[in-house]
Amino acid sequence: MRGRYVLLVSTHDFESVRSELGLPPSAETDSFSPDVLAEAAEIASLPPSAVDDATDIPFVTIDPPGSMDLDQAMFLERVGKGFRVHYAIADLGSAITSGGAVDTEARQRGQTLYLPDGRVPLHPPVLSEGSLSLLPDQVRGAALWTIDVDESGHQKSASVRRATVKSVAQLDYHGAQASFDHHDPHPSIEALADLGGARQRFRVGLGAIELALPEQEILREGDDWRLHMRVRMPVDAWNAEISLLTGMAAAQLMLAAGVGLLRTLPTPEPRAMAGFLRTAAALGVPVPSGATPARVLADLDPDEPKALALMTEATRLLRGAGYEAFDDSLPARPEHGGIGGPYAHVTAPLRRLADRFGTEVCLAICQKTAVPAWVRDALPTLPEIMSTSDHLASKADRTCVDQVEVWMMQGREGERFEAVVLHSDRDGGEIMLLDPPAIGRCTGKGLREGSRIEVRLGKLDVARRRAEFAFDGGARSSLVLG
Numbered sequence: 299m300r301g302r303y304v305l306l307v308s309t310h311d312f313e314s315v316r317s318e319l320g321l322p323p324s325a326e327t328d329s330f331s332p333d334v335l336a337e338a339a340e341i342a343s344l345p346p347s348a349v350d351d352a353t354d355i356p357f358v359t360i361d362p363p364g365s366m367d368l369d370q371a372m373f374l375e376r377v378g379k380g381f382r383v384h385y386a387i388a389d390l391g392s393a394i395t396s397g398g399a400v401d402t403e404a405r406q407r408g409q410t411l412y413l414p415d416g417r418v419p420l421h422p423p424v425l426s427e428g429s430l431s432l433l434p435d436q437v438r439g440a441a442l443w444t445i446d447v448d449e450s451g452h453q454k455s456a457s458v459r460r461a462t463v464k465s466v467a468q469l470d471y472h473g474a475q476a477s478f479d480h481h482d483p484h485p486s487i488e489a490l491a492d493l494g495g496a497r498q499r500f501r502v503g504l505g506a507i508e509l510a511l512p513e514q515e516i517l518r519e520g521d522d523w524r525l526h527m528r529v530r531m532p533v534d535a536w537n538a539e540i541s542l543l544t545g546m547a548a549a550q551l552m553l554a555a556g557v558g559l560l561r562t563l564p565t566p567e568p569r570a571m572a573g574f575l576r577t578a579a580a581l582g583v584p585v586p587s588g589a590t591p592a593r594v595l596a597d598l599d600p601d602e603p604k605a606l607a608l609m610t611e612a613t614r615l616l617r618g619a620g621y622e623a624f625d626d627s628l629p630a631r632p633e634h635g636g637i638g639g640p641y642a643h644v645t646a647p648l649r650r651l652a653d654r655f656g657t658e659v660c661l662a663i664c665q666k667t668a669v670p671a672w673v674r675d676a677l678p679t680l681p682e683i684m685s686t687s688d689h690l691a692s693k694a695d696r697t698c699v700d701q702v703e704v705w706m707m708q709g710r711e712g713e714r715f716e717a718v719v720l721h722s723d724r725d726g727g728e729i730m731l732l733d734p735p736a737i738g739r740c741t742g743k744g745l746r747e748g749s750r751i752e753v754r755l756g757k758l759d760v761a762r763r764r765a766e767f768a769f770d771g772g773a774r775s776s777l778v779l780g
Contacts, residue, residue: 408687
């Protein structure tokens, strides 16, 4: 499964998807009202308001190539046998006025939506891709986290303050990974592999359900679209650990103060975990005595079909995600079973509404001041806003992938394709075609998880994004894309 499985499709657009989801046409790159744009321009004209100067710290960012909405910048130090994380997060709380036009519109949107033909941003680009983005060689306001971690990956201390920062380099994932592969990473992230690995092992010990499933991505090439599987690189995981570390530190601060907003996911029930381990054993995956799902998943090789099947099975342990706002009380179930402990969104305020408010809570706690009234007033409203926008973002992602999958199948009726069975049940299961990389539901009997089968494309319904398949042996099955 290493590398990319690519297939070009003829020129199409996603306007029907946008219309179906109630999103603005792709031509409306700035789909904001005049009053929102006017306020955004005024905000963009103002200098950062932070008093503390941290521009001497050589921060760097790691994002996909071409990204302009840069939320996070990091500088990592080795302190004895442990680490010190300096993590700068774009400061929106000091720039955006509560109740203003930009804030009101952001509460309507919830988060940035990413479609193949362009994003639907949470904030006007003059802010999210301009004055508030942590672009290289620009002085920016930031919520600056300082977190100490010991050699085992355990967080020892954490605090956050407002400061001005300046990124010295904008890195991308492939370039960063290549630098580690050649033993020559940027000095600001030299410790990332060791720290990221330590945090991964630490969270496995906490029972974190970590998945390394490849992701379907749609890319443009000229006037065409291509779909490929993006296999997660080590640097992706290490970089994610810095954000997760910060979110877990934020949750600890909030819980200690009795006020905040958590991202929650119930810890899997013992029966579900036992069932997962039985499935692993049935697939031939080693399950040592006393092993947890977290430990079994951490040892998987994502290149193996049985590993893909087991990671797909593990997604069934990660159900019931939500948001929990609390003030002067503690949530009944604060945990996030996928991450291994309480967790809060605070690291992506340019792209996600909740992070601006979570950051303000943590700043107030660390400054030993009262949480601003505008933040406390907003907390009870955020779970519904974020859940609604999460649903829309997920639907947009899935619908666009479904659309490209169907486009790729046009004119290929009768062809045979290799597939891996990801999950089987009474009515069939979920399969992944190896080339092109389509994932979907397959009905029929005899599907065995982790096995490779051959399917033949029968009828194609482009309007419904549905393809009918027959798998080897002549039995009929159908694959509903998505």
